[in-house]
C-alpha cells in the first residue's frame with residue numbers, strides 16, 4: 688500500500704557514500720534545473736513544503752530521499768543544465784549521478800520532468816538515451832502545461848512522444864502541472880506500479 692500523503696523527508700546525500708542503503712524500492716525525479724522537479728514531488732505527495740522549491744535555478748543540491756512506505760522512496764535529484772553552476776560542482780554531480788544510475792539496484796524507474804514549453808532539449812535527450820540504455824524504465828512529465836493553450840499542449844505532447852519513441856518505445860509521457868494538478872493521478876499511478884510490482 689502506498690499512501691502519498693504519509694511521505695516524509697528522510698535524508699539528503701552529497702555523495703554516494705551518504706546515500707541510503709541500496710535495499711528498498713525507489714523512483715527518482717530528474718530534469719533540468721528549475722523545471723519543477725521539487726514542485727512535482729510536492730503535488731504528487733500532497734505536501735506543499737516537503738521538497739524546497741525556488742524561483743532560482745540550482746535550488747536542490749543534494750540527493751534527497753522521501754519515504755512513502757516501508758523502504759519505498761521518492762528521490763529528488765539536483766537539476767542539470769544551469770549555466771552558473773561552478774564547473775567543479777557540475778563535475779561532481781555528473782559523476783555522482785552517472786554512478787548512481789549505473790549502480791543503483793533499488794531504482795525502479797526515473798521520472799524525467801520536462802518543460803512543456805521547451806520539450807526535449809539536448810540534455811534531456813542525452814539523459815533519457817543514457818538511462819534507457821542502462822535499462823532503467825523512464826516516464827516523462829511534460830510540466831508547466833498550465834502555461835500553454837490546449838492546442839500548444841497537445842502539440843508538445845505529440846512532438847515529445849514522437850522523439851521518445853525513437854529512443855525507446857517503452858518510454859511514456861504525459862502532461863502535468865504543479866499549478867492546476869493536471870496529470871496528477873496518472874503520475875501517481877506510474878509511481879505506484881514501479882514501487883509495488
Ligand code: GTP
Nearest residue numbers: 721722723724725726740741745746747766831865
Ligand atoms: P532545482 O531544484 O533548482 O533544479 O529546481 P526544480 O526543478 O526542483 O524546480 P522547482 O520545483 O523549485 O520550481 C521552479 C519554479 O517553477 C518555481 O518558481 C515553481 O513555482 C515553478 N513551477 C514549478 N512547476 C510549475 C508548474 O507546473 N506550472 C507553473 N506555472 N510553474 C511551475
Ligand code: MG
Nearest residue numbers: 724725746747
Ligand atoms: Mg528542486
